[in-house]
Amino acid sequence: MNSRRDFLQKVSLGIGVTALAGLPATAAAPSVPLVRAEKQLRVAIMGLGGYANIVADAMQKCTMATLVGVVSGTPSKIDTWKKKYNIPDKNTYNYETVSELKNNPDIDIVYVTTPNSLHHKHVLQIAATGKHVICEKPVADNAKQTREMIAACEKAGVKFYIGYRLHFEPHTRELIRMRESGELGKIMHVNNYMGFKSGDPTQWRLKKALAGGGAMMDVGVYALNGARYCTGEEPIWVTAQETKTDPIKFKEVDETITFQLGFPSGVIANCGTTYNFNNFERLYVIGEKGFVELSPAFGYGPIKGRTNAGPMNMPPHVPHQTLQMDGLADIILNNKPDPHITGQEGLKDMIVVDAVYESIRKGGQKIFINKA
Template identity: 80%
Template sequence: MSSRRDFIQKLSFGFGLTAISDLTFRPDNPPAFRPADKQLRVALMGLGGYANIVAKAMQDCKMATIAGIVSGTPSKIETWKQKYNIPDKNIYNYETVGELKNNPDIDLVYITTPNSLHHKHVLQIAAAGKNVLCEKPVADNAKQAREMIAACKKANVRFYIGYRLHFEPHTKEVIRMREAGEFGKIMHVNNYMGFKIGDPTQWRLKKALAGGGALMDVGVYSLNGARYATGEEPVWVTAQETKTDPVKFAEVDETILFQLGFPSGAIANCGCTYNFNNTERLYINGDKGFAELSPAFGYGPIKGRTHLGPLNQPVVMHQTLQMDGIADIILNNKPDPHVTGEEGLKDMIVIDAIYESIRKGGAKIFINK
């Protein structure tokens, strides 16, 4: 795999062949949507590689449908318009996106633009009065995440983060087992995610667009996985960075290892990298049992086992489950499986602390919420 694009395409293609927080709105004054036909009408903002994966997955959705697009690349618009039968009135660019407020045919905008644009775009969509689903990481830092949450609350719209694994059956089963006490007291978590990044000119290696490197892109999987593996929020972190190619990774981090401490005494050893492949694992060790997912974080198929035997949950394209799940939450007020903007903020608080630890030579940083 020579680039993250190859990584994404390979995983999604192979998969396709086989196949804390309260909500950020006031329950007595929910945002407007059309529940009659039980279809959440979604506009995709940013028509890059991941948006194509989401769009493909949404063809199998029962409760969510592609209703519009927002793109800064005119050459992409005609293809998307024809492929997904999108009317002209539901097509926007980054200059006209504010006009969404006058369009009752779009309920939610899914933002899949580069990381450092998330803050600006979430504020724009909130100002337009539309519900927001934003890819992770939610922002460049916790300060921005708090501003995004505040903007959505002020606009009375719902704000979610693209934590697709919270809808994925193997991951959900591991969380269920942990919540049921089947692993006993969680003692240790070991999580890794990474790949060898290719094209040195891509936006993921430019801090102005990516916000950071491996930690922001794939480290969030290791971090979020440690949080749902323990069901706790870390209270301290230590971290170390390794950089073997200071030219290619001049602006962003290449490989980061970090350790998390939790109130119960559980410890997590986590890592993320842009320098090597075959790095995708979640391992939970409790005093009564264990769980292992490997692959654990990619687009699938997720595979796993526990002390009770193999996990044989259904293999379904993650984004299909995610989009139907978000629709079910909004249209039917179903419980949120920890995918709100506040969940994104919790990850950003820890990411800020990880970077602080690295700046301070690996010092233990106590995390302030």
């Protein structure tokens, strides 16, 4: 597999119909015409790489969110996207003209999908234009940058969200419902991991200046975020260990990390992430009354799950990005509840990521998490 995108695309199969409690019905069966809502969230995408293409394709099935603009430093990509998605010239920008977004009333929000270490710069730029922002995860290189991004958006009076697509995914939402309702009883243990074998050694994800870090930043955040929604708590300490079997390929970034999170209730979550092998994707939460296992748990789907009562029978698979973007539109346009996808949610993850790296630097020492 050449990249994270290739890996996740291989597990992204099928298109179907769904209607989630508290969220709009966001996709129609192939034989049913797509009916768009009267109110639309008008979206521009910044950074037209692999993931941007996945988001754009999924948005063609949205009923409440519409792709209307692009920001890219590559003119040929802009030309391709204009033709493919019928984007007008007036809604296209490069990185030098992005400030002109402030004069465009036809764009409501910009989705930043540039490499990780550019998120901080680009979110600040978008906030300054007065447009709402959604930023792909990981939100930034560290918690300090994240706080600056949140402050900039607050100062500009714009909304700031993170691309936590799984917070709109049916199996994940059902897990959270079961935990919140008490069906699982007191949570006793969590075991989460996410990783894959990284291919092309020249890709940007292996360059610290663009990626900020390696497997932990890219996909370890899934296991971390999952531990938080499995418990409904914030970790108070972390220990972490790194294994590096290919010091040449992974010279600049981490290869494989295991980490343990301690929660106020006494629960310990055992987590892991890697860039060096496949078949490493699972979420498992055990309570006094039952359990939930998702495997696959974090990829683009279909997600598969089971509980102590048997298989989780969810609606047919819909692209997660379709659910995410329609769900985000419902939040912004109709004031629907936020399922924990704001910049503050991203900050909570980055505080722990910082502690993971600190523990590794200190030889696996227990790091007590300072949320200040």
